[in-house]
Structures are given as structure tokens and as C-alpha cells.
């Protein structure tokens with residue numbers, strides 16, 4: 475009998491690799507360590523110098539560019555998975571974007587275009603991936619996205635991303651309900667603050683890190699490895715009875731909020 479956390483013979487896609495700090499790297503590494511094989515995507519050719527040297531740590535997955543605003547690239551990604559394996563078991567969505575002028579202003583002042591763009595890249599792209607994954611998840615599967623507690627509570631400087639992540643979490647629950655009968659499980663991992671490229675666009679991010687560490691009962695921040703291990707649990711047979719979960723990996727920060 476294989477171990478309940480083993481991902482041997484599991485194949486899938488991890489998106490959103492930007493550099494060595496990316497949550498996507500923590501996920502790809504942990505999935506690889508449990509035996510999974512995967513395609514890993516980055517947004518554009520300009521990320522290649524940071525991304526290509528990370529291949530070894532992830533067990534040399536196939537690396538592909540994929541801008542989620544480009545349907546042709548999304549199609550090519552899932553076509554490649556079909557060509558290689560004929561099916562997939564998991565997709566990790568680890569992507570977010572908001573224009574700085576909207577992110578740094580008040581939510582009430584956010585521009586229609588900025589809001590639409592943030593929603594498209596950070597939320598609707600998860601639906602576009604799910605739609606493409608569904609016919610490939612012939613043996614069931616797991617769809618995962620990354621969120622932050624600024625969706626549920628007003629967090630200073632999280633601004634526009636708060637409503638966007640709230641929409642993502644809600645979309646996750648609807649997907650879980652719609653795809654559950656096919657054995658497709660859908661989850662959101664709510665990570666505490668981690669110093670990454672995306673996080674560096676938030677104002678006063680250092681303060682957020684300090685407050686989170688001080689507030690959390692465990693007195694520590696989450697790492698990309700912690701998030702990766704949570705992703706392994708949700709993806710593996712150990713998570714077989716779970717779907718529609720919002721799983722906090724934050725040192726307990728959120729219970730003290």
C-alpha cells in the first residue's frame with residue numbers, strides 16, 4: 475500500500491513561478507519530493523533568467539511560459555499536459571496582479587480598468603484553468619489557489635486585492651460544488667505574509683510581516699515550504715475527503731485578528 479501522502483504517478487501543473495521566493499517554488503518542490511511530475515509555468519520570457527536556474531530544485535520539470543491573459547498560451551499549456559500524460563491530477567494557481575496605482579489607492583477610488591485587470595489575472599484565470607483541467611481530470615483531481623486573509627478582514631494596505639481574493643475564495647467554493655461529483659476537489663490555501671515579488675508591491679509590507687509574526691500564537695511566519703506541504707496534503711490521497719476548504723497556513727495569525 476502506498477503512503478497516503480505519496481504523489482507517486484500523480485501529474486499536473488504548477489503556475490506562477492517568478493523567482494526563488496515564489497510560493498509556486500515551495501509548491502513545486504514539495505510536490506516533486508512526494509513523487510509528482512509537473513509542468514511549471516512563468517509569466518513571460520523576461521522571467522527566464524530567474525526561473526531556469528530553479529529547475530534542479532523542482533526535479534527538472536518542463537518549464538513553460540504562460541501569461542494567463544493569453545488564451546492561446548493557456549490552451550498550449552493544457553494541450554502539452556494532454557500530449558504528455560493524457561490526463562492530469564492537479565493544478566496549482568499561484569498568480570496575482572493589480573496595477574500599482576489601484577493597489578496603492580483607496581478601494582473606493584479604484585479604476586474600472588484596474589479592478590477588471592486584477593480580477594481577470596488573479597481570479598477569473600483560476601476558472602479558465604479549471605475549465606481546461608476538467609476534461610483532463612479523468613481520475614478526479616485537485617485544483618488549488620492561493621489567497622490571503624485580507625479577503626475576510628480589512629488589512630491595512632491590502633486594498634484592492636481584498637475584494638479580488640474574496641471573489642477567488644467564493645469562486646473556489648462554487649467550483650468545489652460544481653466539480654465535486656466528478657471527484658475534482660477544489661481548495662484555497664490562505665498563506666500568512668511571505669516576502670515575495672508580489673508582496674513587495676504592497677505598501678508597508680515589512681510592518682505586515684512584523685504584526686503577523688507578533689500576533690500569531692505560534693510566534694512565527696509561514697514559509698513557502700509550509701505552503702508546499704499543505705498543498706501536498708490537499709493533493710494527496712490523505713486529502714481525499716476534503717473539498718471547498720480555506721486552509722490557513724499562517725502560524726494561527728487569523729484567529730487572533
Ligand code: NAD
Pocket residue numbers: 489490491492493495496497498516517518540541542543567568569570571595620621622664665666667668669670671672673
Ligand atoms: P510571486 O511574485 O512569486 O508570484 C506571483 C506570480 O504571479 C508571478 O510568478 C507572476 O509572474 C504571476 N503573474 C502575474 N501576472 C500574470 C499573468 N498575467 N499571467 C501569468 N502569471 C502572472 O509572489 P507570491 O507571493 O508567490 O504569489 C503567489 C500567490 O500567492 C498569489 O496569488 C498571491 O496573492 C498569493 N499569496 C501571497 C502571499 C504573500 O504574502 N506573499 C500571501 C498569501 C497569498
